[in-house]
Amino acid sequence: MNQLLRRERTYGAGTESEARCAVLPDSRRWAVLLAVLLLTPFTAVWLMQLAYGVPPWAMPLPAAAANALCIALLYWPLCGLTGQVRRCCCGIHIAAGAWGAANYFVNLFRGTPILPWDFSALGTAADVAGSYRFVPTWQMCLAAALAAALVWGLRRKQVRSKLRLTGWKARLGLACAGLACLFFLLPTSRLGELGVVTDVWDPAGSYRASGCLATFLRNTEFLEVDKPADTSPEGVDRLMSQASGPAGTAAAPERPNVIAIMNESWADFEFFGNLDLSESVVDYVSTLDNGVFGHAYTSVFGAGTSASEFEFLTGNSMAFLPSGSIPYQQYVLEPTYSLASLLKEQGYSTLAFHPGTRTSWQRDRAYPLLGFDSFKCGDDMDVPQTMEHGYVSDQSDFEQVIWELEHKEADKPLFLFNVTIQNHGSYTVEDYPAEVTVADEPGKYPMAEQYLTLANKSDQAFRTLIEYLSQLDEPTILVMFGDHQPSVEQEFLDKAYGVTQGEMTMEQYMGKYQVPFVVWANYPLPEEVPQVTSLNFLALYVLRCAGLEGTAWDNFLWDVQEQLPAMTFVGYTDTSGHAYSHLEQNEYTGLIEQYRQVQYNNLFGGRDRREQYFSLRAGQ
Numbered sequence: 001m002n003q004l005l006r007r008e009r010t011y012g013a014g015t016e017s018e019a020r021c022a023v024l025p026d027s028r029r030w031a032v033l034l035a036v037l038l039l040t041p042f043t044a045v046w047l048m049q050l051a052y053g054v055p056p057w058a059m060p061l062p063a064a065a066a067n068a069l070c071i072a073l074l075y076w077p078l079c080g081l082t083g084q085v086r087r088c089c090c091g092i093h094i095a096a097g098a099w100g101a102a103n104y105f106v107n108l109f110r111g112t113p114i115l116p117w118d119f120s121a122l123g124t125a126a127d128v129a130g131s132y133r134f135v136p137t138w139q140m141c142l143a144a145a146l147a148a149a150l151v152w153g154l155r156r157k158q159v160r161s162k163l164r165l166t167g168w169k170a171r172l173g174l175a176c177a178g179l180a181c182l183f184f185l186l187p188t189s190r191l192g193e194l195g196v197v198t199d200v201w202d203p204a205g206s207y208r209a210s211g212c213l214a215t216f217l218r219n220t221e222f223l224e225v226d227k228p229a230d231t232s233p234e235g236v237d238r239l240m241s242q243a244s245g246p247a248g249t250a251a252a253p254e255r256p257n258v259i260a261i262m263n264e265s266w267a268d269f270e271f272f273g274n275l276d277l278s279e280s281v282v283d284y285v286s287t288l289d290n291g292v293f294g295h296a297y298t299s300v301f302g303a304g305t306s307a308s309e310f311e312f313l314t315g316n317s318m319a320f321l322p323s324g325s326i327p328y329q330q331y332v333l334e335p336t337y338s339l340a341s342l343l344k345e346q347g348y349s350t351l352a353f354h355p356g357t358r359t360s361w362q363r364d365r366a367y368p369l370l371g372f373d374s375f376k377c378g379d380d381m382d383v384p385q386t387m388e389h390g391y392v393s394d395q396s397d398f399e400q401v402i403w404e405l406e407h408k409e410a411d412k413p414l415f416l417f418n419v420t421i422q423n424h425g426s427y428t429v430e431d432y433p434a435e436v437t438v439a440d441e442p443g444k445y446p447m448a449e450q451y452l453t454l455a456n457k458s459d460q461a462f463r464t465l466i467e468y469l470s471q472l473d474e475p476t477i478l479v480m481f482g483d484h485q486p487s488v489e490q491e492f493l494d495k496a497y498g499v500t501q502g503e504m505t506m507e508q509y510m511g512k513y514q515v516p517f518v519v520w521a522n523y524p525l526p527e528e529v530p531q532v533t534s535l536n537f538l539a540l541y542v543l544r545c546a547g548l549e550g551t552a553w554d555n556f557l558w559d560v561q562e563q564l565p566a567m568t569f570v571g572y573t574d575t576s577g578h579a580y581s582h583l584e585q586n587e588y589t590g591l592i593e594q595y596r597q598v599q600y601n602n603l604f605g606g607r608d609r610r611e612q613y614f615s616l617r618a619g620q
Contacts, residue, residue, distance in 0.1 A: 066211065080176075197218075258477055260415075262480075264482075355396065398462065
């Protein structure tokens with residue numbers, strides 16, 4: 001019997017030791033446990049950056065520590081709450097890698113990585129996600145292999161027994177340690193001490209240099225709109241009392257129909273003079289009789305359609321709002337002045353039409369607040385739909401515009417605001433024929449050539465619309481403009497601009513945000529329209545050419561654009577064409593601050609909002 005007991009103790013020693021290890025601390029177990037707890041935040045950060053496409057060693061150690069604190073804030077409390085260090089370690093690595101990959105794809109498709117306010121536009125993103133091709137990079141594949149190796153390695157029985165927390169004191173301490181990370185992360189400006197720097201002009205670059213997670217956290221600082229120095233209504237009164245507006249009254253037919261078309265991703269790369277295309281994609285629209293073809297600056301590149309329509313409709317500038325913010329979802333939360341509300345006051349029927357999803361950018365909520373009587377989406381179209389690379393074609397879109405003119409109230413002019421969708425990215429649809437190519441390098445830029453083919457179809461469809469309007473008995477004025485340039489191969493963009501982004505001057509950099517516009521009417525245009533402006537000023541010229549009255553706010557904007565013909569989030573230009581960054585102080589700083597002051601009262605004035613400046617009736 002004694003021999004049997006001795007044998008049992010001998011052969012059972014491993015099992016007994018293993019069980020004791022699971023509950024009793026020893027130096028070896030704690031060493032492994034502490035190593036996993038301390039190293040995981042850093043290895044997860046490096047895996048995240050690798051999935052984003054950046055070598056982990058390219059990020060300075062202080063910035064890596066800042067990102068590690070962000071991960072520890074989540075990882076340590078999870079370990080403390082569950083006691084499952086191994087599972088939490090695996091999960092946090094997978095989540096970090098997924099975050100890095102998500103930022104890579106979002107940046108690839110629209111030109112900027114994920115920003116805090118993007119989460120309010122998840123529905124819009126889901127609507128268009130099916131048109132993009134998600135092809136993993138070799139860095140993502142490597143990151144996935146490393147994560148799989150980690151999961152496999154931590155499944156070993158000897159490791160599992162060491163990565164388990166059972167004592168409530170240790171678990172509580174670990175949870176508190178995670179929460180203590182907040183001391184280093186809040187306010188988020190503290191991250192700057194660790195080298196985490198945001199760059200509103202190159203957010204992708206800041207994510208590479210400072211990490212996808214810590215930089216994302218720092219961008220939350222832009223969720224709050226900067227207030228002007230003077231927010232008093234009396235200050236707005238003083239500024240508005242000095243507004244004079246345009247001199248004289250433009251000659252035009254009484255209350256013509258007004259058609260405004262924002263053409264998705266419409267760009268004029270030929271303007272820069274560096275491309276030789278197999279055929280021009282703006283040859284018709286740029287040579288219209290009784291039309292003015294020019295260029296306007298926008299505040300977004302590659303995406304952000306709703307920001308452009310917000311600027312055009314309201315005259316507000318994204319220059320005074322956080323980078324990448326979505327006005328329809330963040331700021332248009334109550335009745336807001338727009339071109340629609342102004343024309344509605346003057347007896348117009350106001351209709352918005354977009355052949356996409358009704359809820360994209362929450363247009364279904366924003367348009368009524370902007371003064372539109374009705375809103376039609378793709379499901380409401382009255383004409384047959386033809387498709388181009390997965391979206392409703394401009395040909396069908398413009399046929400719906402014609403249908404609306406033919407079915408409008410006979411004794412009431414129509415204001416129709418149309419946002420097209422044909423040219424929406426991505427430009428990677430397989431077997432889509434490239435009918436327009438880069439003549440000296442055909443096939444080298446397949447995304448760009450797919451886009452150029454679509455833009456050429458827009459030009460052809462526009463001819464059909466103009467031919468119809470030319471025969472229309474009712475006076476009608478039309479403006480068409482782009483919302484932003486498309487996100488295509490960077491090499492093609494460098495070729496089109498004639499310079500790489502790193503070598504651009506301020507004027508050249510603003511060229512990335514330049515889109516074409518055309519103003520045309522079936523009656524003689526009363527005055528010359530400038531060939532350079534920005535979207536927040538463009539509607540002023542439409543009103544002028546239509547002979548329509550504007551508000552005091554419109555008069556104020558007119559005075560601003562006489563000194564600064566173009567102003568966007570990126571920068572602004574003076575009458576000589578010189579471009580400036582908003583970061584510099586100069587003779588225009590005071591005027592820009594006045595613009596900010598009146599716009600702030602318009603959007604955020606609340607009870608102090610001076611309604612009389614943003615409405616004809618209130619001002620009477």
